[in-house]
Amino acid sequence: MRTADKKQLPNNLRPQSRDLREAREIIELAHIWAPYGGVPVELTFQTFGMSRRQFVDKLWQAVRDTHCSYPVVRDLTPIYPRNGSSPHQPHVT
Known part of the structure; x- marks a missing residue:
């Protein structure tokens, strides 16, 4: 009976969806x-099957979706820039 009850829970009430789990894994790895x-690019491809740019885009989406804490966002921001520029090179306009 309990198994049937769990299957009837809507997706938003399940303990942890696949998307949320992946979002947390991305944030954890990045941090x-x-x-x-x-x-490393090789690790993002091996782990998630995505390029560096895709990983960075998914990372910031995950940060938004999980309401990530400010200290973690502060640590990630200089390393994984949102605008597509290299983290160690100044953005030239």
């Missing part, structure tokens, strides 16, 4: 690698 200049 772990932040002190080292960011996640």
Whole structure:
């Protein structure tokens, strides 16, 4: 009976959806690698099947979706710029 009850829960009430789990994994990986200049491209492709640019886009989407804490956002911002510029090169307009 309990298994049937769990299956009837709407998606937004399930303990952790696949999307939310992936969002948290992306944030965690990005945060772990932040002190080292960011996640290596090979690891983002191997783990999530995406390019660096796709990873950064997904990261900021995950930050929004999970309402990530300010200290984590502060740590991620200089390493994973939202505007597509390189984190260690000034943006030239």
